[in-house]
Amino acid sequence: MAKITKTRGYPIGQMSRLTGVNIETIRYYERIGILPKPDRTAGGNRQYSHDQLKRLSFVARSRALGFSLNEIRSLFEMVDRDDFSCSEVHTLTTGHLASVRAKIDHLQRLETALEGMAAKCSRGDVPDCPIIDTLFEAL
Amino acid sequence: MAKITKTRGYPIGQMSRLTGVNIETIRYYERIGILPKPDRTAGGNRQYSHDQLKRLSFVARSRALGFSLNEIRSLFEMVDRDDFSCSEVHTLTTGHLASVRAKIDHLQRLETALEGMAAKCSRGDVPDCPIIDTLFEAL
DNA sequence: CCTTGTATCTGTAGTTGCTACAGATCGTAT
DNA sequence: ATACGATCTGTAGCAACTACAGATACAAGG
Numbered sequence: 043m044a045k046i047t048k049t050r051g052y053p054i055g056q057m058s059r060l061t062g063v064n065i066e067t068i069r070y071y072e073r074i075g076i077l078p079k080p081d082r083t084a085g086g087n088r089q090y091s092h093d094q095l096k097r098l099s100f101v102a103r104s105r106a107l108g109f110s111l112n113e114i115r116s117l118f119e120m121v122d123r124d125d126f127s128c129s130e131v132h133t134l135t136t137g138h139l140a141s142v143r144a145k146i147d148h149l150q151r152l153e154t155a156l157e158g159m160a161a162k163c164s165r166g167d168v169p170d171c172p173i174i175d176t177l178f179e180a181l
Numbered sequence: 182m183a184k185i186t187k188t189r190g191y192p193i194g195q196m197s198r199l200t201g202v203n204i205e206t207i208r209y210y211e212r213i214g215i216l217p218k219p220d221r222t223a224g225g226n227r228q229y230s231h232d233q234l235k236r237l238s239f240v241a242r243s244r245a246l247g248f249s250l251n252e253i254r255s256l257f258e259m260v261d262r263d264d265f266s267c268s269e270v271h272t273l274t275t276g277h278l279a280s281v282r283a284k285i286d287h288l289q290r291l292e293t294a295l296e297g298m299a300a301k302c303s304r305g306d307v308p309d310c311p312i313i314d315t316l317f318e319a320l
Numbered sequence: 321c322c323t324t325g326t327a328t329c330t331g332t333a334g335t336t337g338c339t340a341c342a343g344a345t346c347g348t349a350t
Numbered sequence: 351a352t353a354c355g356a357t358c359t360g361t362a363g364c365a366a367c368t369a370c371a372g373a374t375a376c377a378a379g380g
Contacts, residue, residue: 085329086328086329087329096317111365127306149284152246166266170267172267181235204357208358338363344357348353
């Protein structure tokens with residue numbers, strides 16, 4: 043008879059290696075409810091299932107795309123409802139896209155302003171700096 | 182004889198109004214040493230000089246350009262040394278500019294990825310979403 | 321069985337740049 | 351004298367982690 047291979051699941055270090063998520067961060071995600079509490083060994087070590095691995099990698103991917111943890115929470119809520127509609131997801135995604143574009147726009151303005159300041163600068167050794175002057179400009 | 186107009190200086194609320202910096206934030210800047218401790222009235226209220234007003238507005242401008250508080254600290258150190266060289270300031274500024282550009286670059290990659298995901302989405306009412314699929318992609 | 325060494329555990333505090341109270345006092349106009 | 355707004359201190363919260371310290375757990379070798 044074949045031995046029952048009671049799969050022991052992944053310890054946290056392996057989860058970390060597989061997803062690239064820091065161990066402390068994985069525990070953090072559990073603490074704030076982004077990840078469900080995993081099983082424990084007799085001694086108290088976490089044992090993750092393959093499903094939980096998929097969840098963590100979902101979180102990692104989403105974070106890499108700039109989704110906030112709250113947005114990820116919403117995505118999970120939709121998925122877990124399991125009658126979620128694609129258009130809800132689309133809405134959340136385009137909302138996030140809009141905020142990314144707003145950030146780009148803001149940073150590009152900063153870029154222009156900084157370029158202007160740096161260009162005015164003679165880079166000399168003298169304590170008369172157009173950059174500082176600009177920053178100190180009268181109210 | 183003309184009355185000695187002992188200039189009372191600006192109370193914190195006026196500093197806030199003049200610079201657009203929140204009162205709590207002004208006190209925070211003082212606490213972390215970005216702004217010097219102002220004089221106090223007999224009763225203990227802060228009284229700011231015009232010089233301090235200029236400093237606060239310098240901070241506000243710099244923050245608006247995305248400089249971190251530590252960068253601003255460095256700028257003040259240079260200015261206060263009062264033999265600072267313009268090229269030091271230039272270096273700090275272009276360093277900051279580089280980090281702004283890096284952020285823009287990063288966000289543009291996110292933008293592209295998000296656009297791609299959103300475009301694949303049929304926006305239907307069905308629970309079969311290419312966005313979710315992408316996020317759940319196998320390791 | 322015992323030791324060694326790595327992995328993991330919990331709990332707490334630090335990071336950045338603010339913001340938001342609560343409860344007390346100040347300052348000024350009437 | 352009193353009312354009202356402005357200010358005071360001190361603490362705790364936000365996002366999203368990261369970094370310890372000090373205590374166990376677990377797996378492999380002798």
